Amino acid sequence: MNTPPPPPPLSKGDETRRDQRHFPCPNCGADLRFDPGAAAMVCTHCEAEVEVPHVDDEAAQVEHDLLEHIRKGLDFETVETPSLNCETCGASIEFDADEHSRLCPFCDSAIVADVTLQRHIVPQGLLPFAVREKQAHEVMHKWLKARWFAPSHISSAAAVEHFAGVYVPTWTYDAYSVTDYTGKRGRRVGSGKNRRMVWTKVSGTVSGAFDDVLVSGSQSVSAEFKDALTPWPLGNLETYQTEFLAGFRAENHTVGLEDGYLEGQEFMRVKIRDWIKADIGGDAQKITSSTSTFSKQSFKHLLLPVWITHYSLEGRRYRMSVNGQTGKVYGQRPFSTKKLLAGALAAFVAFLLLGALVSLSFGPKMRTDHPPANAQATSWFKPDN
Ligand SMILES: [Zn+2]
Ligand SMILES: [Zn+2]
Known part of the structure; x- marks a missing residue:
């Protein structure tokens, strides 16, 4: 493994840097690529690493x-x-x-x-x-x-x-x-x-x-x-x-x-x-x-x-x-028609069985609905109260 060379001299706010899309390796001149794992630029040829200067x-x-x-x-x-x-x-x-x-x-x-x-x-x-x-x-x-x-x-x-x-x-x-x-x-x-x-x-x-x-x-x-x-x-x-x-x-x-x-x-x-x-x-x-x-x-x-x-x-x-x-x-995903048909059939049978069980054990029952408290709270927004 090569020792990482010093980062190229790039100053913040440099206009040309905004345009720059290619970064030549200071060792061999090949293209550097940003490596997500290393959070640095790595040479495609000699594997030299160049740190991305952290702008704070x-x-x-x-x-x-x-x-x-x-x-x-x-x-x-x-x-x-x-x-x-x-x-x-x-x-x-x-x-x-x-x-x-x-x-x-x-x-x-x-x-x-x-x-x-x-x-x-x-x-x-x-x-x-x-x-x-x-x-x-x-x-x-x-x-x-x-x-x-x-x-x-x-x-x-x-x-x-x-x-x-x-x-x-x-x-x-x-x-x-x-x-x-x-x-x-x-x-x-x-x-x-x-x-x-x-x-x-x-x-x-x-x-x-x-x-x-x-x-x-x-x-x-x-x-x-x-x-x-x-x-x-x-x-x-x-x-x-x-x-x-x-x-x-x-x-x-x-x-x-x-x-x-x-x-x-x-x-x-x-x-x-x-x-x-x-x-x-x-x-x-x-x-x-x-x-x-x-x-x-x-x-x-x-x-x-x-x-x-x-x-x-x-x-x-x-x-x-x-x-x-x-x-x-x-x-995006495809569905297998064969598996879908088999699944639908299985669900239908389960539904019939469950229906029979429920009516046997509970009989008819009224459902009461309560609006869930604070149902609107997510990380997106903060209501005042
Ligand atoms: Zn290189
Ligand atoms: Zn397109």
Whole structure:
């Protein structure tokens, strides 16, 4: 093993460093690549390690004033990088002009467009890859093997595929909301045939703060981001440095700041309805009207690490992605018709047996529903009370 040479002299804020995508090895001149396991850049040829300088300025965690940015127009720091636009899924991805393979990592289609210089936002921070490609393979196979109703040869079909490591652009939004509402609280009264709901008019105010509501800045992976690949440990954010990108791809924002905020607000409004329902209480709730005022809106623009692969099975391609920080996996998956039919039959028989048992032991029974207390509390947001 070679002794690690000193890191190349790169000063923070150096304009050329923002553009830099290639880092030559100080020993042999070959390309250095960011190694998630070592959290350093490693030479592809002589295995020399070069540390990524840790920038301790907390730029990654800074919240920017959303309304000011929208009012003034975009005043982000931008940079031009060689990029390709995928005609199929709309992704804009950094590519070298001399790369032979031009497969879109998101939708797996061959990109025929030429590499062009594209101007895009320099993200303020990123979550570096912490999971290696080998580990992504391992978690994928574990996941595939655990799928019910999947064809038996699914894992071997995926064995040959390579993962692409992609940094996906992301917006996060904070906001404080105050909502006045009117509605009705329902109470169940009576029993048996006389059972009915009695409604009372109610009104009130709910308020709460949203913290780091994630909206994908990419049109190509939104399903994964909203549900399956979360949570993202945003406490591990690093100030944006191109060293982390060495050997990986970065996707450019294709969803703008304002459009992203509209999507974030949709998420917030769903949560606000939950707050209102919890505030109304009772056995059932109706919301007649609600008016929300948002304030203290702020945002961050980040890159999040995702391993993406596609595998073929019976003539179809399926996408798998793995959270590059946590190893959480999300996959499109095929179902085996044979296994599904067998499973459905087994479930049907079990259902019949269970039904017979329940009616024998308990007889008919009324179900009473109580709204779960604090059902709305998750790590996404903090209602005031
Ligand atoms: Zn080297
Ligand atoms: Zn694509």
